[in-house]
Amino acid sequence: VRMWVFEETVDGQPLSGIINSRHENVKYLPGIALPDTLVATPDLPSLGEWADIFVFVLPHQFLLPACRTLRQQRAKFRSGAYAVSLIKGIHAARRRRGGGGAGGGLVLLSDLIRQQLEVDCAVLMGANLAPEVAQETFCEATVGSRDPSRARELKALFETNYFRIGTTSDEVGVELCARAEKCGGHWGRLLRRPGLRGQHQGGHHPVGPDGNDEDRTFFESCGIADLVTTCYGGRNRRLAEAFVKTGKPISQLEDELLNGQKLQGPQTAAEVYTGLQAADRLAEFPLMAAVHLICERRLAPEKFIDTLRNHPEHA
Numbered sequence: 001v002r003m004w005v006f007e008e009t010v011d012g013q014p015l016s017g018i019i020n021s022r023h024e025n026v027k028y029l030p031g032i033a034l035p036d037t038l039v040a041t042p043d044l045p046s047l048g049e050w051a052d053i054f055v056f057v058l059p060h061q062f063l064l065p066a067c068r069t070l071r072q073q074r075a076k077f078r079s080g081a082y083a084v085s086l087i088k089g090i091h092a093a094r095r096r097r098g099g100g101g102a103g104g105g106l107v108l109l110s111d112l113i114r115q116q117l118e119v120d121c122a123v124l125m126g127a128n129l130a131p132e133v134a135q136e137t138f139c140e141a142t143v144g145s146r147d148p149s150r151a152r153e154l155k156a157l158f159e160t161n162y163f164r165i166g167t168t169s170d171e172v173g174v175e176l177c178a179r180a181e182k183c184g185g186h187w188g189r190l191l192r193r194p195g196l197r198g199q200h201q202g203g204h205h206p207v208g209p210d211g212n213d214e215d216r217t218f219f220e221s222c223g224i225a226d227l228v229t230t231c232y233g234g235r236n237r238r239l240a241e242a243f244v245k246t247g248k249p250i251s252q253l254e255d256e257l258l259n260g261q262k263l264q265g266p267q268t269a270a271e272v273y274t275g276l277q278a279a280d281r282l283a284e285f286p287l288m289a290a291v292h293l294i295c296e297r298r299l300a301p302e303k304f305i306d307t308l309r310n311h312p313e314h315a
């Protein structure tokens with residue numbers, strides 16, 4: 001396995017070199033022994049001709065530039081190469097200038113990968129937290145792929161006795177469940193019931209290409225279970241609490257509490273807000289809108305209760 005590392009200097013040494021010599025990511029996953037077969041490289045283009053499967057698991061704000069770099073190696077891709085995305089979030093495409101409304105809108109991250117790299121892309125999402133997976137605590141996840149043989153292959157590759165994988169052909173549903181959870185899942189007990197409803201609604205909203213409405217997906221690991229996991233244990237929830245209690249900016253809290261890791265929730269909330277605004281549908285999703293406005297400090301956190309009080313569901 002070759003892992004692209006965005007190079008940075010840690011204690012005077014390049015992080016990729018430290019990972020390869022000590023077999024430990026001392027900055028982002030300290031204390032966990034990585035297998036000797038994992039090789040870190042800062043050279044992203046070299047991976048274009050090397051990979052049978054591109055596993056995308058980076059903060060989604062870096063996805064488009066990474067895809068654009070890899071795309072330049074498109075002619076060298078191995079035949080049959082495909083991708084699998086573990087990234088939660090959504091991409092708000094910019095409207096083309098003078099496009100008169102053409103372009104823009106919300107794009108699934110797997111679609112972004114498909115469009116940029118011209119390869120197929122499955123998804124893997126679930127009720128698990130990275131440190132727990134690293135510590136080999138029992139967890140579950142869901143692979144979504146329209147191609148059953150690909151779903152079987154990914155299950156065989158990723159599954160261990162502590163990481164169990166279910167499969168479904170509803171790849172859009174799997175990804176949208178995860179996206180909705182990142183947008184509004186981490187705001188506490190009160191939000192959970194309407195949050196669940198929003199996730200259900202958002203998970204099957206015709207944002208995706210085929211409007212797949214398999215309710216079953218919601219009960220896979222990527223659905224309710226993932227929402228509960230995130231509400232209780234995730235980084236987004238922890239930082240959201242600190243954001244409200246300390247009044248510090250999110251970027252400062254990322255440095256102080258996450259050693260510089262980037263949260264996915266605020267950015268996803270912003271992108272969803274932009275997409276709903278462009279479609280003139282903000283009023284239908286007041287909780288998602290409020291999460292973004294609170295992140296931007298345009299709405300006081302205490303006012304969130306009013307959003308629930310006045311939710312269209314109570315009208």
Ligand code: 13P
Pocket residue numbers: 088126127128129226229230233234235236237263264
């Ligand atoms: P964060 O730690 O980024 O909040 O994510 C938790 C999660 O996605 C659980 O599946």
